[in-house]
Amino acid sequence: MGAKQSDCTGCGAPVGFIDRRYGCRCTAQQKEAATRAACPRCGQQRVLQADTGRCITCSRVCTACGHPARSKSSALCRTCSRESERDAAQAPCPRCGRPGYIREDTGWCGHCSRPRQTKQPPRACEQCGRVRKHAGLGLCSACWQRHPDRPFVRAENLIAELDNPPDWLEDFTTDLAAKYSVGRACTMITSLGRLLRDGQPNLPQSVLERSRRPGRSMGSLARALETFFTRLGIAMATDQAERLAVGRRQRRVLAVPDTLRPSVEAFSDFMIRSRERSRRAGTLPRTDATIEAALAIVRDLALFLAGERGKRDWALTDVHDLEAFLVGSPKARSVDWSCSDSSSASRGPRRSSSSIPPAVWPPEDRAASLARR
Numbered sequence: 607m608g609a610k611q612s613d614c615t616g617c618g619a620p621v622g623f624i625d626r627r628y629g630c631r632c633t634a635q636q637k638e639a640a641t642r643a644a645c646p647r648c649g650q651q652r653v654l655q656a657d658t659g660r661c662i663t664c665s666r667v668c669t670a671c672g673h674p675a676r677s678k679s680s681a682l683c684r685t686c687s688r689e690s691e692r693d694a695a696q697a698p699c700p701r702c703g704r705p706g707y708i709r710e711d712t713g714w715c716g717h718c719s720r721p722r723q724t725k726q727p728p729r730a731c732e733q734c735g736r737v738r739k740h741a742g743l744g745l746c747s748a749c750w751q752r753h754p755d756r757p758f759v760r761a762e763n764l765i766a767e768l769d770n771p772p773d774w775l776e777d778f779t780t781d782l783a784a785k786y787s788v789g790r791a792c793t794m795i796t797s798l799g800r801l802l803r804d805g806q807p808n809l810p811q812s813v814l815e816r817s818r819r820p821g822r823s824m825g826s827l828a829r830a831l832e833t834f835f836t837r838l839g840i841a842m843a844t845d846q847a848e849r850l851a852v853g854r855r856q857r858r859v860l861a862v863p864d865t866l867r868p869s870v871e872a873f874s875d876f877m878i879r880s881r882e883r884s885r886r887a888g889t890l891p892r893t894d895a896t897i898e899a900a901l902a903i904v905r906d907l908a909l910f911l912a913g914e915r916g917k918r919d920w921a922l923t924d925v926h927d928l929e930a931f932l933v934g935s936p937k938a939r940s941v942d943w944s945c946s947d948s949s950s951a952s953r954g955p956r957r958s959s960s961s962i963p964p965a966v967w968p969p970e971d972r973a974a975s976l977a978r979r
Contacts (some may be wrong), residue, residue: 757783757791760772764799772808774840794827810841822850852896858901865918866908874901905933 614629639724644867651663668683674818731746741750761779782791819825835841
């Protein structure tokens with residue numbers, strides 16, 4: 607009885623040779639794996655070619671661009687092959703000399719075969735007499751830009767474009783033509799046309815609000831619309847002046863140091879409430895300029911106390927601080943700091959010797975002021 611065959615260590619199949627651990631199939635696989643290595647281009651375990659050092663797939667590259675060429679029979683990749691076929695179909699144009707597809711009917715390339723638009727020859731302008739190209743109405747471009755009918759022509763075109771043009775558009779165009787230059791009026795009418803075509807209601811008040819620009823200036827178109835609408839009584843005036851006044855007061859308050867700012871904010875609110883009470887009572891209210899001048903002086907005083915006197919609280923202010931401040935700010939002496947909300951005739955004697963609001967007056971001065979009232 608012969609020796610028993612051993613089993614393959616890799617696959618478990620019987621091994622037909624003595625003293626061999628692997629069968630024929632596993633032995634062949636090991637020999638093939640020994641000849642393979644990682645391709646430096648694709649990273650796969652492949653048999654590397656001796657001339658390129660890469661696998662057979664990565665060794666087939668395009669001769670034009672160097673990209674992989676998948677076809678065995680082609681020396682070009684797909685992109686270069688299409689470009690080569692396109693270049694082969696082109697030929698130099700007899701007219702321009704550039705390569706292109708020659709048309710059979712003309713014998714030229716497509717660019718040369720297309721008909722050209724004939725240019726209008728220069729003619730004498732009806733206004734200045736110079737021989738130039740015409741822009742419209744028999745006028746050259748310079749004369750047409752200055753023609754007084756341009757705003758009305760632009761308005762007529764805008765009316766033709768709108769489905770439901772407003773009734774005031776023609777009168778507004780006449781008003782613009784009388785106040786602005788020709789070019790500026792046309793620009794404003796064009797901007798107005800964008801507002802009328804935005805899908806929003808074209809009521810005068812709505813158009814006026816949409817025409818306002820953000821920022822400190824609401825724009826020339828909004829100012830012209832506001833003047834025109836308020837004169838006809840079809841819209842209310844905007845609150846642009848109030849917005850600007852609020853911004854000016856806010857900038858003066860924010861310039862005050864942080865520790866002194868709450869009292870200045872309360873003082874500003876007090877003057878605004880006093881003005882509202884004066885308006886309701888029918889007396890003379892403070893103007894925005896008066897309130898802003900008062901806040902500016904309080905701001906300067908706060909900066910003086912914090913910077914030169916080293917004081918961060920209004921309670922620490924004394925007469926010497928106020929007099930030292932007035933020496934450097936002589937204009938503040940003539941400011942009326944009376945905090946009554948009645949007219950100037952009922953405010954009593956003015957305090958011309960100090961420019962400080964009553965909230966920071968010395969105690970003896972505050973008592974004297976209350977006694978006079």
